Amino acid sequence: MALLLTACGSDDEASGNGGDAGDGGNGGSIDVGILTSLSGPGAAAAAGSIRGAQARLDAYEGAGDGCAPDLDFSLVEADDTSSAQGALAGAQKLVQQDDVDALINVSAFFYGAAPFLTTQASTVPVIGGAWDGAQEWKDTDDNLFASSAVPAADVAYATPGEFLESQDASTVAFIGYTTPSSQAGVANAIEATEAVGLETGYTNTSVQIGSTDVGPLVLGILDSGADAVYTTINFDTSLALVAGLKQSGWDGTFVSPTGYGADLLASEPAVQIGQGVVFQSLFTPVEQGTEATEMLKTALQASGNESGVPGFYESQGWFAADLLLYGFEQAGCDAGREQVIATLQDTDDWDAGGLYPAPVPQTTTEYDEQCTFFVRLEGDGFVPIEGADPVCGGTLS
Secondary structure, eight states, X not given: OXXXXXXXXXXXXXXXXXXXXXXXXXXXXXXXXXXXXXXXXXXXHHHHHHHHHHHHHHHHHXXXXXXXXXXXXXXXXXXXXXXXXXXXXXHHIIIIISOOSEEEEOOTTGGGTHHHHTTTTTTSOEEEOOTTOOGGGGOSXXXXXXXXXXXXXXXXXXXXXHHHHHTTOOEEEEEEESSXXXXXXXXXXXXXXXXXXXXXXXXXXXXXTTOOXXXXXXXXXXXXXXXXXXXXXXXXXXXXXXXXHHXXXXXXXXXXXXXXXHHHHTOHHHHHHTTTOEEEESSOOGXXXXXXXXXXXXXXXXXXXXXXXXXXXXXXXXXXXXXXXHHHHHHOTTOOHHHHHHHHHTOOOOOGGGTSSXXXXXXXXXXXXXXXXXXXXXXXXXXXXXXXXXXXXEBOO
C-alpha cells in the first residue's frame, strides 16, 4: 500500500500430491491454506485476513451457484510468525504436511516463502496481495496470482497529484518510513504532485516503523507552510501526527494510505482524532452502496464485522478467496491444481465481482493507469469524496 511492505525436506515431499483439487463434481473437498501472521507484531492487524477469506467462501457456498453445490472449501491456517523465516516454515507446513489444494497469502513477509512456493511447490495455486515486495510476483508464467495490482517502485502515477490539486492544495509535505517501498512511494507521489504544479514542502522518509515520536515532523510541516500532507506510513503513526498538527492549529488536507476500515471505527479515540483525514482505497468503498459492495458488506456483517467496512487485511483475505473461486469457476468444478493455474495465467477480466474499478490482469504487471478511491472520516463513518470515486491517473515514469 505504500507504493500502492532455511528450506527443509526433499523435493518430492515439498511438491505435494499433485492430484486434482476437485473430484469430478461429486462433492469435492478443497483445502485452502492461508498464510498470515497469527503471532508476533503483525498478528493484531492480520487477524482480519482469516475472517475476510472465510466470509467470501461462506458467501459463495451460501449462494449455491456455479461450483458451490459440488465443492466444499475449508481454510487451513499457517502462521508466518511475523517474519520471513516464519513465512517459509508456514508455507512448507501447508504444502508438505497439510497438502492443501491452493494457498492464500495475506502476509507482509511472503517474500521469505516465495522462492519455495514457485519451485518445489509450483503445482499449488498461490493467490494474494503482491504488496510484500517478492520479485516472484513480477512473473506471469508461474503459480503466483496477484489479487491486487503488483506495485512497481520505479513507476509513478498521476493519481496523488490530480487528487491533491482537486483539494486546492498548494504545498505538500511528505512523510515516509525508512523502508524502500515507503520511500519509493514518497518519491513517486512527489513526482505526481510536481507534475501538476504543486510545491514540495517538508519531506522526511526516515521515520521508524511504529514510531509515535512526531514532534520534529509536526514542526517541519508547519515551518514549510504545507497545506497538505501525503504519507506512506501506517495509520498508528499517522494518528499521532494528525493529533500533533491539530494541536498546533493546522487545518489542511491529510492523506493516509491505510486506515479505511472497521478497525479504525471501533476505536473511539481514533475516530475523534481522525476527523477530516482522507483515506485511500483501491477498491470501491462500501459507502457507495453498489451491488458488489452490498454483497461484501452483508457477508462481513454475517462474519462478525458489525459495520461491514473491511479493514486492509480483511479485504485482502476476501480478494484472494474471490480470485481463487473465479479460477475454479473458469477452469471447471472438477479442475485440478494445474488446470486452475493454467486458467488463471490467461485471466484478464477478473475485477473481484465489480469491487475493483478495472480488472487486475494476470498476463502482465504493467498498467496504464492507477485508480484510487478517496474517502474522508466524518462523524462516525467514512464519506466518499465527490469527484474522487475514483481518481484514475496515468503513468508519469
